[in-house]
Amino acid sequence: LPFAIAGKVPRVKDLIVYPHSLYRMSDIELHLETTVEKILPKKKKVLTSKGEFGYDSLIIASGSVPIIPSIPGVEKDRVYTLKGIEDGEKIISSLEDAKDVVVIGAGLIGLEMACAFRKRSFRPKVIEGENRILPSLLDEDMSKELKNHLVQGGIIFHLGSPAKEILGNKNVEGVLAGDEEIRADMVLLACGVKPDVHLAEEAGIELGNLGGIKVNERMQTSLDEIYAAGDCVESLHGLTAESISSMSMLGSTAVREGRVAGINAVGGSATLSPILNTTITELAGIEIGAVGLNSEVGLQSGFEVCSIRFEGSSLDPFFPGSEKIVIKMIGDRRSGKLIGAQIMGKERVWGRILAISFVMQKGITVEELAALETAYVPSISPTFDPITLAAEMLLRRMSQ
Numbered sequence: 001l002p003f004a005i006a007g008k009v010p011r012v013k014d015l016i017v018y019p020h021s022l023y024r025m026s027d028i029e030l031h032l033e034t035t036v037e038k039i040l041p042k043k044k045k046v047l048t049s050k051g052e053f054g055y056d057s058l059i060i061a062s063g064s065v066p067i068i069p070s071i072p073g074v075e076k077d078r079v080y081t082l083k084g085i086e087d088g089e090k091i092i093s094s095l096e097d098a099k100d101v102v103v104i105g106a107g108l109i110g111l112e113m114a115c116a117f118r119k120r121s122f123r124p125k126v127i128e129g130e131n132r133i134l135p136s137l138l139d140e141d142m143s144k145e146l147k148n149h150l151v152q153g154g155i156i157f158h159l160g161s162p163a164k165e166i167l168g169n170k171n172v173e174g175v176l177a178g179d180e181e182i183r184a185d186m187v188l189l190a191c192g193v194k195p196d197v198h199l200a201e202e203a204g205i206e207l208g209n210l211g212g213i214k215v216n217e218r219m220q221t222s223l224d225e226i227y228a229a230g231d232c233v234e235s236l237h238g239l240t241a242e243s244i245s246s247m248s249m250l251g252s253t254a255v256r257e258g259r260v261a262g263i264n265a266v267g268g269s270a271t272l273s274p275i276l277n278t279t280i281t282e283l284a285g286i287e288i289g290a291v292g293l294n295s296e297v298g299l300q301s302g303f304e305v306c307s308i309r310f311e312g313s314s315l316d317p318f319f320p321g322s323e324k325i326v327i328k329m330i331g332d333r334r335s336g337k338l339i340g341a342q343i344m345g346k347e348r349v350w351g352r353i354l355a356i357s358f359v360m361q362k363g364i365t366v367e368e369l370a371a372l373e374t375a376y377v378p379s380i381s382p383t384f385d386p387i388t389l390a391a392e393m394l395l396r397r398m399s400q
């Protein structure tokens, strides 16, 4: 959606990947515009707006809903959230006569949208209650570096003061953040999403501590023959010492979980390994990848955090087109293992964050990562890959 709003994907409708014919060809009966109103586990039935359906196995994939902050003014015209295609269409048509666009929230969606608005020649203003952008993903230094890049690109930030009110009568005129009134005639609320669990809760399915549906590694809920997957579930985190769950809220996690739930629901056997929340995005020409925990969350989770910041180049420095690549690596002194990494650069971030994600899934130590066999050709990758150099630096720091 942010790419469609930026104009990179020509039409919002192009975002629909699978046509209805594909479902028919796969023998899947698709019932659109049909709302499930109740699950009756004892009768193995669901009641919907278009009648009853019986089931042998059920998978709940009810997703998530945007979090609306409880501040005055959120109900005004031209205050939007972004979740589905209709939201995208409304935002695009509202931009036609908008002048001052404000985004509340500097998470992934808030920033992707701010960049989309910038691409359409607005000077978007982003309000964030925390004192840094992407606070749950990046360490402070990485966040600062990214912010400087986005400011240079024309995005205006108001950090450290949460939005208190959306001002105006029927229409939006501004946003109050701290004591400052920020002019706005359109506002996007990008304050995160929460799992949509009301159907599950009403059916008596157990929820976890974070408010998502509790599932085991087979994506089974607390009730027989009912599975759940995607944004509505709590997934087991691969790094926390005890069995602590995490709300992943990533499409990449949702499809993996959906596959496991689907296999098990029809009598197969599949398990989901704990998640690391491997994330990638692109903001104003910079790729940002992250996996595992940032330093702050690492400390809160009881790790003996040790981190380094490494600046290398995406190719051999002599090679034309070589770009700076910054790597933050976070290790745990006690186990010698990597618990998180963040990478930022104009190119070649994706493959590196995937490689780190893989080694983390395998639980290898920082020492082993420093010795990783990598490939070399000047036009694609340097002799010593930045991820092994960063690991070497972290290893030295950990042994001090």
Ligand SMILES: Cc1cc2nc3c(=O)[nH]c(=O)nc-3n(C[C@H](O)[C@H](O)[C@H](O)COP(=O)(O)OP(=O)(O)OC[C@H]3O[C@@H](n4cnc5c(N)ncnc54)[C@H](O)[C@@H]3O)c2cc1C
Pocket (backbone or CB within 6 Å): 001, 002, 034, 035, 036, 037, 061, 062, 063, 064, 082, 083, 084, 109, 196, 199, 229, 230, 231, 232, 249, 250, 251, 252, 253, 254
């Ligand atoms: C703007 C935006 C950009 C994103 N970009 C990325 C990205 O680049 N990479 C990434 O990994 N993730 C991304 N995500 C996150 C990703 O979209 C979600 O993690 C993913 O869609 C979750 O899938 P899901 O099937 O669990 O839930 P959803 O996609 O939310 O689908 C749930 C569906 O269930 C339907 N539903 C709910 N209740 C009922 C009911 N009672 N009866 C019938 N139907 C019902 C809903 O209408 C909805 O269609 C993005 C999210 C947004 C909003």
